[in-house]
Amino acid sequence: MKEFICTVCPRGCRLKVDEKKLTVTGNGCIRGIEYGKNEAVNPKRILTSTVSIEGGLHRRLPVRTDIAIPKSMLFDCMAVIHGCKTKSPVIAGQVLIENIAGSGANLIASRNM
Amino acid sequence: MDSIMLKYDLAVIGGGPAGLAAAISAYENGIRSIVVLERDVELGGILNQCIHNGFGLHRFGEELTGPQYAERFISKLSETSARVLLGTMVIGLNSDRYITCVNKYDGVFTIQAKAVILAMGCRERNRGPIGLPGDRGSGIFSAGSAQRYMNIDGYLVGRRAVILGSGDIGLIMARRMTLEGAKVLAVAELMPHSNGLNRNIVQCLDDFGIPLYLSHTVTDIFGKNRLDKVVISQVDDRLKPIPGTEKEFDCDTLLLSVGLIPENELTRTAEIPIDFRTNGAVVYDDMQTESEGIFACGNVLHVHDLVDFVSSESEKAGKKAAEYITGGCVSIHKAATIDIKNGNGVVYTVPQKVVIGGPEKSLEVFFRVREKSEKSIVEVSSGNRIISSFKREFLAPGEMERIVIPRKLLENINESIAISVKSGGTV
Numbered sequence: 001m002k003e004f005i006c007t008v009c010p011r012g013c014r015l016k017v018d019e020k021k022l023t024v025t026g027n028g029c030i031r032g033i034e035y036g037k038n039e040a041v042n043p044k045r046i047l048t049s050t051v052s053i054e055g056g057l058h059r060r061l062p063v064r065t066d067i068a069i070p071k072s073m074l075f076d077c078m079a080v081i082h083g084c085k086t087k088s089p090v091i092a093g094q095v096l097i098e099n100i101a102g103s104g105a106n107l108i109a110s111r112n113m
Numbered sequence: 114m115d116s117i118m119l120k121y122d123l124a125v126i127g128g129g130p131a132g133l134a135a136a137i138s139a140y141e142n143g144i145r146s147i148v149v150l151e152r153d154v155e156l157g158g159i160l161n162q163c164i165h166n167g168f169g170l171h172r173f174g175e176e177l178t179g180p181q182y183a184e185r186f187i188s189k190l191s192e193t194s195a196r197v198l199l200g201t202m203v204i205g206l207n208s209d210r211y212i213t214c215v216n217k218y219d220g221v222f223t224i225q226a227k228a229v230i231l232a233m234g235c236r237e238r239n240r241g242p243i244g245l246p247g248d249r250g251s252g253i254f255s256a257g258s259a260q261r262y263m264n265i266d267g268y269l270v271g272r273r274a275v276i277l278g279s280g281d282i283g284l285i286m287a288r289r290m291t292l293e294g295a296k297v298l299a300v301a302e303l304m305p306h307s308n309g310l311n312r313n314i315v316q317c318l319d320d321f322g323i324p325l326y327l328s329h330t331v332t333d334i335f336g337k338n339r340l341d342k343v344v345i346s347q348v349d350d351r352l353k354p355i356p357g358t359e360k361e362f363d364c365d366t367l368l369l370s371v372g373l374i375p376e377n378e379l380t381r382t383a384e385i386p387i388d389f390r391t392n393g394a395v396v397y398d399d400m401q402t403e404s405e406g407i408f409a410c411g412n413v414l415h416v417h418d419l420v421d422f423v424s425s426e427s428e429k430a431g432k433k434a435a436e437y438i439t440g441g442c443v444s445i446h447k448a449a450t451i452d453i454k455n456g457n458g459v460v461y462t463v464p465q466k467v468v469i470g471g472p473e474k475s476l477e478v479f480f481r482v483r484e485k486s487e488k489s490i491v492e493v494s495s496g497n498r499i500i501s502s503f504k505r506e507f508l509a510p511g512e513m514e515r516i517v518i519p520r521k522l523l524e525n526i527n528e529s530i531a532i533s534v535k536s537g538g539t540v
Contacts, residue, residue, distance in 0.1 A: 005319070007312035011487075011507045045316060046166045048178055049292060050264055057155065059267040062164035062180045071320060078292050092184055110164060111180035 004039045006032045015039075044068035047105075049081045051096065053113060056088035062110035063096060069103040076101040088113055117222040121196075122146040122438050124212055124226035126203050126379065129158020131411025132232035133186035134424040138431025139230075140193040143439055147195035148224060150214060152202045156190070157183035158234055159257070160420065162264045165285055167312070171421035182420060206383045208404045227442055228406045228434040231380060231394065232427065235412040237282075238372040245277075245369075247334025250341075256282040256370040260289070269293050271366025275343045276300045277331050279307035279314075281418075283370025288317035297321070298362045301329040301345045303352060306485070308511045310418075330354065334367065343367050373416045383407065390461035391415040397446060398464045398476055400430035401437070405444045408434045415463050415479070418513055426479075445471065451526055456494065456533025458483050460510070467530075469523065476518045478532065482508045486536035493518055494533065495526045508534060 006013040008031045015026045017040040024036035038044070046068050050060035063084075069077060080101050090096075090109045097107040123139050125132045128151030136149050155161065160168070163179030170176060173185075190197070198216065205213030212224040237255040252271055254262075259270045260282065272295050276283045279302040287297045300318060305328045307314055318325055326345060332354050333344035347358035375393045385404045386395045393414040394402040401408050410430035411423045437444070449469045453462045462480040491503040491514070500522045508514060516532070523530070 005311055005315050007310075007315050009507070012311035012314075045320070046176065047292075048165045050164060050267065052267065058265045060265060062178060062264065064164075064166060064178050064181075074292065074320075092181065110178045111161075111184055 002040050004036060006035050008032060008035050043071040045071050045074065047074055047077050048110070049078065051081060051084040051086055053090065054085070054087045056090070056113040058113065061086060061090055061113050063107050064110050065100065065103070065105035066095075066108050067105045069100075069105045073101060073103045077103060077107075081107065117219060119148070119222065119224045120146075121148045121224060121226045123148070123228050123230065123434055124210070124224050125149045125195075125230045125232055126206070126212070127151065127158070127232035127234055127411075127413070128153070128156040128197065128199075129232065129234050129411070130160055130183065130186065130420050130423045131234065131413070131427040131430075132158075132230070133183070133190055134427035135230045135232055135408075135410055135431035135434070136195050137186065137189050137193060138428040139435045140195060140431075142432045142435035144435045145194045147193070148226075149190070149195055149197045150201050150203050150212070150224075151197065151199050154199055156187045156197060156199070162257070162261045163285075164264045165289075168420050171419065172424060179420075186424070203379060206379045208383050208385070208407070210406055226406075227438050228408065230427075230430055230434055231377075231402070231407065231409040231413050232411050232430075233376045233379065233413040235373040235375045235416055237369070238374055240369060243369075243371050245331055245334065247331075247344075248336050248340075250334075250336035250338050252336065252340030252365050253334070253367045253369070256280075256286045256368045259366075259368050260286055263289060263293065269295060270368075271295060271364070273298060273362075273364040274366035274368060275331075275345070275362050275364050276368045276370060277345075278302065278370035278372070279309050279325060279327075280370040280372065281309045281313050283368060284309045284313040284317040286368055286370070287323050288321065291321045291323065295366075297323050298364055299324050299326055299345065299360075301326045301331060303330045303348060304328070310511070326360075329360075331367070332359065336365075340365055340367055373412065375413045375416065377413060380409070380413070388461070388465055390455070391463060393463075395465045396463065397450065397466045397468055398471055398473075399433040399437075399445065399468070400426070400464070401433065401444070401446065403446075405446070406437060406442060408437075415461065418511060422479075422513065449527070451523070452529040453478060454529050454531040456492065456531035458486075458534035458536065459532050462532055467523065469526075471520065474520055476520055476523065477515065478518065479513055479515050480532055481513055482510055482534055485509045486534065490535040491516055492533050492535060493522075493530055495528065495530045500526070500530065508536075 160179035160183035335342040
C-alpha cells in the first residue's frame with residue numbers, strides 16, 4: 001500500500017493505492033484514480049534546469065525535457081546537464097541533448113538567447 | 114534645465130507578464146501610441162528566472178516554463194507598434210500622468226500619457242518585517258533572490274539549506290537546490306498548513322524526502338561571517354514559539370519565502386488610494402484606480418497564485434485603458450458607484466468599487482477566503498437581501514476565487530454589496 005497526496009486539484013485528497021490490485025481509495029473524485037495508479041506504477045516528472053551558455057545575455061540558459069521522464073531518472077539526467085555547454089544563439093525549443101540519459105526525452109532550450 | 118518630454122497615448126510601467134499582456138491588449142483594442150517602461154535589461158519580468166514548468170495550464174492548456182510563457186507574449190508585443198524602453202527606471206508619477214524616468218542613454222526624462230497602466234509587480238518580504246532574531250552573517254537570502262542567482266547568474270547559493278516559509282517559491286527552490294547537489298535539511302512553516310500548491314508539496318518536497326515542519330519558525334540564527342546554524346521551534350496556536358521544542362540544523366544557507374508585497378511606491382507618490390487588504394490600489398471594475406486615467410493590474414494590484422490570471426486581468430486593464438483613450442478620456446467614475454465589502458470569511462475583493470450601469474452585462478469579482486472549507490455557498494448580499502449565490506465544492510486561502518454577477522441584479526442597489534462564505538464545514 002502506497003500513500004500519495006493527489007495533485008489533480010487543490011483539495012489534495014490523501015490517496016491509498018494498492019500496488020498489486022491497482023485499487024485506489026481516499027479519492028474524492030474519479031480523476032484521483034488515474035493519478036493514484038500512475039503515481040504507484042510509473043511516476044513521471046518534467047525536469048527543468050539550466051546549462052552553461054557562452055556569448056548570451058546571461059550565463060545560464062534555461063532548459064527542460066520535452067516530455068515527462070521517470071522520476072527515478074531525475075538525477076541521471078542532472079549529471080548529463082551538469083556537463084552540457086552551449087553557445088549563443090540558441091532558439092527556444094532547440095534540442096540540446098537527444099534522448100537524455102536514455103530517458104526517451106530530449107533536453108530543449110526554454111528560451112531564445 | 115530643460116529635459117526631454119515624450120508624449121504617448123498609453124504608458125505601461127513594467128514589462129513583466131502584467132505589462133506585456135496589458136500593452137498587447139491595448140494595441141489589439143486600437144491604441145497605436147504605446148510605451149512600455151522596463152527597468153531590467155529584457156522583458157519578461159520574474160518569469161525569466163522561474164525556469165520550472167507549470168505555467169499556462171489555464172491559458173494555453175499546456176505546461177510551459179516561465180521563459181516559454183514570457184516568450185509567447187514578448188514575441189506578440191514585438192509585432193505591435195509599442196515602443197519598449199529597457200533599462201529604464203520610473204522614479205516619479207503624478208496624478209496628471211506625468212512619468213519621470215531615468216536610464217543611462219537619455220538621463221532623466223519625462224513622459225506624458227493619456228492613460229497609464231501600473232504593472233510593477235511585487236517584491237519579496239524579507240527578514241526585517243518578520244522579526245527574525247540572531248546573527249546577521251551572509252547566507253540568508255529571500256528565495257527569489259537565490260532563484261535569480263542560480264537560474265540566471267549561475268551560482269549555487271549554498272550547500273546545506275533550511276527554508277523558512279512553504280510558499281511556492283520556497284518549495285520550488287527546495288527542489289532546485291536539491292537537483293543541483295545541495296542538501297535541503299528542512300522547510301519550516303509558521304502556519305499549521307502550507308500555502309503552497311499541493312503539486313509543489315508533492316513534486317518539490319515529497320519527491321526528494323525533504324521534511325516539512327508545520328507550525329514551526331526560525332528562533333535563532335548563528336554565524337558571524339557565513340551562516341553556520343539555524344534553530345527552529347514549534348509554535349503554539351497563538352504562533353508563539355514553545356520552549357523546549359528547538360531543533361538545530363548545521364547549514365550555510367537560510368532561504369526566506371515569507372510572502373510577497375505589491376510594489377506600490379509609485380502609486381503612493383501619485384497619491385492614489387491603496388487598499389490595506391490587498392496592499393494594491395483601490396480599483397473600479399474597469400481596473401481604473403481612484404486617479405483618473407491610471408489603471409492597475411497583476412501583482413502590483415493583488416498577489417496572484419497563477420500567471421495565467423495575471424495575463425487575463427491585465428488584458429482587461431489594457432482593453433479598458435484603450436476604451437478610455439478612444440472615448441476622449443472621459444472617466445465613467447462620475448456615475449454612481451457602489452463598494453464591494455468583505456463579508457464573513459472573505460479577506461479581500463478586487464475590484465473594490467463598481468460603476469452602476471457599466472457597459473458590461475456581468476461583473477467579475479476576484480476574492481480570497483480566510484480558511485479552507487468544503488461544499489460552501491458564496492453569497493452576494495446588500496443589507497439583508499441576498500442578490501446572488503454560488504456553490505463551491507472547495508475553497509482555500511491559497512486559491513483566488515472568481516464569481517461573475519449579472520449586472521441586472523445590481524440595478525437597484527445604492528449603497529454597497531458584501532461577499533461572504535457560508536461554509537458547509539471547515540476542512
